[in-house]
Amino acid sequence: MDSRRFDLLLILPLAIFTLAFLVLPLARLTLEAGSGPQGIAGFFVIVTEARFRNSLIVTLILSIITTVATLAVATVAAQTLANRRFFGRGLLLSMLTFPLAFPGVVVGFLIILFGGRLGLVGSVTKSLTGTNVVFAYSLFGLFLGYLYFSVPRVLLTILAAAEKLDPSLVEAARSLGASPLAIQRDVVLPALFPAMYTGGALCFATAMGAFGTAFTLATTVDVIPMLIYTEFTLATNASMAAAISIALGFITWAALAIARSRAMRDVSGA
Template sequence: MGTKSFRKIKLFEKEKGREILLLAPLFILLMLFLFIPFLSVIKESFYDSFGKLSLINYKNIFQKSYMEALKNSLSLSIATSLLGVIFGTIISFYISKSKGMIREWLYTITSLPLTFSGLIIAYSFMITLGSSGTLTLILQKIFGIEPLEFSSYLYTWKGLTVAYLYFQIPRMIIIMISAWGNLDWSLVEAAESLGAGTITIIKRIIIPVLWPSILAGSVLLFAVSMGAYGTALALTGVSVNILPLTIYTQVSDVSYNLPQADALSVLLTFVTTFSIYIYRRTFAKM
């Protein structure tokens, strides 16, 4: 082996060692705050309330109330993901086509909801659209609406869907702005010059280019909706039966059952992880 080859090997080993050293803090953080806690959750889920090994918590998952919570969470997550993808894609298109300061301001405004916690978002909706909310009182004076009747929708599935979209749409906008930037508009112009209609251009050119970002965004929105509970808890309490709130009730003072909460948490993690797995399989085939 020559001197040059030996130097290359030493340089490679040095760079590899440097990369490992740089990644070590991230690995330690993941171990301490993700993998070890999750393994602990899995372990505790196999114990009953008396501390004995049992599968009772996983059998209980198939009870009607838990299955209803899972179904409601899936319905809410799918609905908010689809609406978030549609509105986020459309809004991001107009932001990407704007210029200069206007684009920067629009991007900043749409990103603001992501800096707020779920509780702040929920209380903001209450202050604005509650029975004594600012917008509610304005609408009462202008259109003569009944405040209690108008605000009652805020604490139902409809209000929860709107509140979820408030922080889902900005996520999709951020993802799609870069996707619109990667679109070669000369292809669109060429298709138009050849007589292609708007629908044909969208189907044959725009959607294929944007599809990876749309798919990634939809999976992200779905995962966020499945796990979100702060907004729902503040708006509806535990009157809405979704999986995150069901888990919360299992560790509350009303009904403390930590092993059952662990099993439901494993179920929630499995659903979100499975959605990511489907995305990766779909993306690999593209």
């Protein structure tokens, strides 16, 4: 067997996987979407029809805010944890992976226990001020839920990069007179950027498509994954569900591509 054929053999499992779980379903989905009453135009209902468009905007804003908040929390925490050794550090880091093990539905329940009608926050505020503060079923509840499962994975990604950062880079910048803010801007954040991008992209994509948490909490708000679910099961409009699915995938992909190209331009300092 020559080496070329051997290479093909190595890539075969991935090729089969891609074909079976990406190309074929997407093709089927595309056909399904195009076979609806609106035909090709079905792909664009996500922007042409007000109900879908509003839902898309809500989902996008929620995902962007979640990503920004996650990155902010994770970047600060990663830098704090990176160069400090303290008792219980290993335990803390392993506990951070804990939320990763929860399915979205469980995260949803946790948010309800926290901010639901009989939740912790509600009981406390009721006894203090007399009003029962409930936010679990709002966009804010969704945001908290997304934050809960996004922060750990993004934090671990950025932490790995922060630990690899050469401390003499910061010392060199200090010797040149750079303030802590300038050091963040010119030295630390550029060095952490690839990890922040990877983590942020993961966070954004997850937030755009998260279903379990949304299913538990989104009783009053319509995020796109809920919309797909409703179209598919309640309205039994499979072609519409398929069209929205493809549009959601495409928009998520495009948003990540734009973010990547912009960010890469920024980091190269051109």
